[in-house]
Amino acid sequence: MAILTKIAAVAALAVPLLVAVPATAQASTPSGCSSVAQIGSTAYLNVGGETMASVKQYKGCGKNYSYVYVWQGYRSSHSSWDVCASIVTGGGHDLQDPMCGHNSVELWSQGAATLSQCTQALGFNGLGPIPYPGDVAVKTDVRC
Template sequence: MRILTKIAAVAALAVPALIAVPGTAQAAATPSGCSSVTQIGSTAYLNVGGETMASVKQYKGCGKNYSYVYVWQGYRSAHSSWDVCAAIVTGGSHVQDPRCGHNDVEIWSFGADTLSECTQALGWNGTGPIPYSGEVAVKTDVRC
């Protein structure tokens, strides 16, 4: 009886831990045409229909800023089709260098020549070139 109580206690503690820990998103090595990038700022999460669709990150390298969007495995497993876009934003609303794809697991923006400006990475569930009404979009924190 004592062993069953211990097993039940361990199981009760383990379940919340499994539920609370989201999967991690691993970025592709680098965007096309750039051999080395570094993440700047925080990671944002694109939540669509009550579930996490993707992670959005901003990178710098090769004299440019890049937005990177990774569509989570859980979302891909539950959906047969999706659209996703990545872009850099300056001035809070000026979308630059958007790149969109259909059923892409990950997407890098083209690379904006904006290292001297304050920027954010933008990701959204749409077809571009900007987020339209009804599409869900998220930005990372501002990096100057």
């Protein structure tokens, strides 16, 4: 009987541990598209000597997307920030429907119907809709 009591006690203690373990995080995807793949390299947005964010370009659902992820270290040392994401064409001069956010951890641009063009992902720290003087911007490599 004492063995059964011990087994029951161990089982009772184990159940909360199993319930408390979080599920594996699901990777985010842009609004309206459930499957994307990164194309090209990752760029890094450095602001004031500190890495603020990673910038990546994705394709999926017939469109290109820019994705910006603001690093935990930057978020921990700043109480406020603004960030924007956009796909650029025309040699990096034409922005395609940028998305901007205040204190966003991750941000997807709107999908740009630019799969037949050479594109780059653009990320910048600012209020948008374009990088203004004083904003720091970075682009990924060109993908055609």
